[in-house]
Amino acid sequence: MFRLHTWAAFLAVAAISLSTSALAEEKDKAPEIGKLMHKSFDEGGLRDQIKSAVKDKDFDVAAKAVKEWITEAKGLENATPPQDLKKGWTKAAKGFQTTLSTLEKAIDKKDAKAVEAAFKKINCGACHNTFKLPKKKA
Numbered sequence: 535m536f537r538l539h540t541w542a543a544f545l546a547v548a549a550i551s552l553s554t555s556a557l558a559e560e561k562d563k564a565p566e567i568g569k570l571m572h573k574s575f576d577e578g579g580l581r582d583q584i585k586s587a588v589k590d591k592d593f594d595v596a597a598k599a600v601k602e603w604i605t606e607a608k609g610l611e612n613a614t615p616p617q618d619l620k621k622g623w624t625k626a627a628k629g630f631q632t633t634l635s636t637l638e639k640a641i642d643k644k645d646a647k648a649v650e651a652a653f654k655k656i657n658c659g660a661c662h663n664t665f666k667l668p669k670k671k672a
């Protein structure tokens with residue numbers, strides 16, 4: 535589980551890296567990872583939008599958001615994580631995409647419990663510990 539204090543530390547790091555990531559250029563077709571992360575997990579981002587829509591039983595809104603999320607995460611496996619730690623990236627990226635389709639199925643079934651379970655499968659640490667958050671080590 536992702537605990538609160540981890541979140542706090544994590545958000546602090548994220549805030550520092552915000553300014554640099556805004557300058558990063560878009561690469562080919564692969565999404566820019568940092569940009570996708572903010573779109574996904576920032577306050578009011580896709581995760582929040584889906585969570586609150588599901589809470590309000592507004593599954594149409596949730597379905598739209600998850601479709602957008604899947605589109606945004608398309609080609610993630612072709613993106614290059616920081617420090618060129620390519621090893622294991624494909625698997626991690628695909629795992630994230632698989633979780634998003636699990637989430638989509640749960641939303642299509644209007645199953646709030648399954649939605650919650652799918653969200654729990656997004657393992658920030660699994661990626662971040664391996665691929666390192668920007669600025670953490672620099």
Ligand code: HEC
Pocket residue numbers: 548551552555566567568569571572575615616626627630656657658659661662665666667668
């Ligand atoms: C598929 C692997 C993966 C998963 C899962 C993942 N991240 Fe990331 N995240 C990354 C990588 C790689 C970076 C570094 C991006 C860069 O610097 O280009 C990153 C960076 C970030 C950043 C900083 C973005 C920036 O450049 O400013 C935030 C914020 C973030 N992640 C939030 C999260 C949260 C919250 C979760 C879990 C709910 C999560 N991430 C799950 C791979 C992942």
